[in-house]
Amino acid sequence: MKYYSTNHQAADASLQEAVVKGLASDKGLFMPYVIKQLPQSFYDNIENLSFQEIAYQVADAFFGEDVPAETLKQIVYDTLSFDAPAVKVKENIYSLELFHGPTLAFKDVGGRFMARLLGYFIKKEGQKQVNVLVATSGDTGSAVANGFLGVEGIHVYVLYPKGKVSEIQEKQFTTLGQNITALEVDGTFDDCQALVKNAFMDAELNAHMKLTSANSINVARFLPQAFYYFYAYAQLKKAGKADNLVVCVPSGNFGNITAGLFGKHMGLPIKRFIAANNRNDIFYQYLQSGEYNPRPSVATIANAMDVGDPSNFARVLALYENSHEAICAEISGATYTDEQIRETVKAAYQETGYLLDPHGACGYRALEEGLQEGETGVFLETAHPAKFLETVEGIIGDKVEIPAKLQAFMKGTKQSIPMTKDFESFKAYLLKE
Ligand SMILES: *Cc1c(COP(=O)(O)O)cnc(C)c1O
Numbered sequence: 001m002k003y004y005s006t007n008h009q010a011a012d013a014s015l016q017e018a019v020v021k022g023l024a025s026d027k028g029l030f031m032p033y034v035i036k037q038l039p040q041s042f043y044d045n046i047e048n049l050s051f052q053e054i055a056y057q058v059a060d061a062f063f064g065e066d067v068p069a070e071t072l073k074q075i076v077y078d079t080l081s082f083d084a085p086a087v088k089v090k091e092n093i094y095s096l097e098l099f100h101g102p103t104l105a106f107k108d109v110g111g112r113f114m115a116r117l118l119g120y121f122i123k124k125e126g127q128k129q130v131n132v133l134v135a136t137s138g139d140t141g142s143a144v145a146n147g148f149l150g151v152e153g154i155h156v157y158v159l160y161p162k163g164k165v166s167e168i169q170e171k172q173f174t175t176l177g178q179n180i181t182a183l184e185v186d187g188t189f190d191d192c193q194a195l196v197k198n199a200f201m202d203a204e205l206n207a208h209m210k211l212t213s214a215n216s217i218n219v220a221r222f223l224p225q226a227f228y229y230f231y232a233y234a235q236l237k238k239a240g241k242a243d244n245l246v247v248c249v250p251s252g253n254f255g256n257i258t259a260g261l262f263g264k265h266m267g268l269p270i271k272r273f274i275a276a277n278n279r280n281d282i283f284y285q286y287l288q289s290g291e292y293n294p295r296p297s298v299a300t301i302a303n304a305m306d307v308g309d310p311s312n313f314a315r316v317l318a319l320y321e322n323s324h325e326a327i328c329a330e331i332s333g334a335t336y337t338d339e340q341i342r343e344t345v346k347a348a349y350q351e352t353g354y355l356l357d358p359h360g361a362c363g364y365r366a367l368e369e370g371l372q373e374g375e376t377g378v379f380l381e382t383a384h385p386a387k388f389l390e391t392v393e394g395i396i397g398d399k400v401e402i403p404a405k406l407q408a409f410m411k412g413t414k415q416s417i418p419m420t421k422d423f424e425s426f427k428a429y430l431l432k433e
Pocket residue numbers: 105106107139140216250251252253254255256257304305359382383
C-alpha cells in the first residue's frame with residue numbers, strides 16, 4: 001500500500017517508510033491511497049468471531065499487502081491480549097471499556113501494535129537501533145513505554161514535565177528500566193514537545209542516531225484503533241442492538257475517532273459519530289461555523305483531551321475531501337465544562353452505579369443528550385476512572401478501587417534523568433548515548 005501526505009508536497013511512502021518516519025517530509029500526515037471494503041460475509045458472521053479474529057481481518061485490509069500473514073497475525077494477537085467489553089450502562093447506552101490493557105487506557109492498543117510492527121521492520125532490514133522520542137503530559141508516555149518495553153532494536157525516551165504528571169502516571173513510565181529511559185524536564189509539556197520537535201529537525205543529531213516519534217500521527221499507532229469499533233459492533237449485534245448505532249468518542253487529538261471513521265469507510269454499519277470535547281472545543285466550533293480556528297489549549301479535568309490544534313483534523317478533512325457538509329452529515333459535536341463533567345460523573349454513578357472517568361463522562365453525556373428515537377449509543381470509555389483517582393473520588397465522595405495493575409506500578413522505584421528545557425543540553429545528552 002502506498003501512503004500520501006495530507007499536504008501533497010512529499011513523495012509517496014511505503015508502509016515501512018510511513019511508520020519509521022511518522023510525519024511526512026512536508027509535515028503532512030500519511031494517509032493510505034486505498035481504504036478497502038470488508039466483504040459482506042465478514043459483517044454477516046462478525047458476532048461469532050473473537051476480538052483477535054475480527055482485528056486480524058481489519059489489520060489484513062490495512063497492512064496485509066506489506067506484512068506476511070503469519071507475522072501480522074502474531075502482531076495482532078500479541079497486541080490484543082486483553083478484552084474490550086461493551087457494558088450496558090442504561091437502556092440504549094453502552095460503554096466500550098478500553099481500559100483493560102497494561103496501562104488502563106485505549107492508547108495501549110496503538111502503542112503495543114506500533115511497537116511490534118516497528119520491531120518487525122527493524123529486524124527485517126537488520127537496521128541499527130531506532131530511538132523513539134515521545135513527549136507526554138501523562139497517558140501517551142505510559143502506553144508507548146509499556147508497548148515498547150523489551151522490543152529489540154528500539155530505545156524509548158519519554159520526556160515529561162517535572163511535577164506536572166500525577167504520581168500514578170509517572171510510575172507507569174519511570175519504573176520500567178530496560179529499553180525505556182524517562183527524562184524529567186524542568187518545564188512544561190509544551191517545552192517537552194519543543195525538545196522533541198527540535199531533535200527531529202537537528203541535522204547533526206539525525207546523522208548520529210535514527211529518531212522517530214510515536215504519537216497518534218503515526219499510522220501504526222492510530223489505524224489499529226479501528227479494531228475495537230468493529231468489535232463493539234459485533235458485541236451489540238450479538239445483543240440485538242446494532243441497528244442505528246451511534247458511536248461517541250471523547251476526543252483530543254482526534255486519532256481515536258479518525259480510526260472509527262476509517263471503519264465506517266470500510267463498510268462498518270455505524271449510523272453516525274459524535275465527537276465529545278471538553279472546553280477545548282475547536283472541532284465543535286468547526287462543525288458550527290465551517291471554520292477551523294486552532295487556539296492554545298486550556299487545562300481541564302479531562303486533561304488527555306486538552307488539545308488546541310488537533311493533529312488528526314487533517315485526516316478527517318482528507319477522508320471527506322474537505323467538505324464541511326459531508327463531515328457534518330456523519331459527525332456531530334458536543335462540548336462540556338469541568339462543572340458539567342463533574343455533574344455527569346456524579347449523576348451516572350448515583351443513577352446507574354457505573355463509574356465514569358472524566359473523559360468517558362463527556363461521551364456518555366453527549367449520548368444522553370443527543371440520542372434519537374430508535375438509536376443505540378456506545379461511548380468509548382477511554383481510561384479507567386482510577387487513573388484520575390483524586391478527581392473522581394472528590395466528585396463521588398467515595399473511595400475508588402485501584403486495579404491490581406495500577407497498584408503493581410505504584411510499588412516500582414522511580415528512575416529518571418533530570419533535564420533542563422534547553423535544547424543544547426538535551427542534544428548533548430543524546431549525542432553521548
Ligand atoms: C488520548 C486520550 C483521549 C483523546 O484521544 P485522541 O485520539 O487524542 O482524540 C481521550 N481520553 C483519554 C483517557 C486519553 O488518554
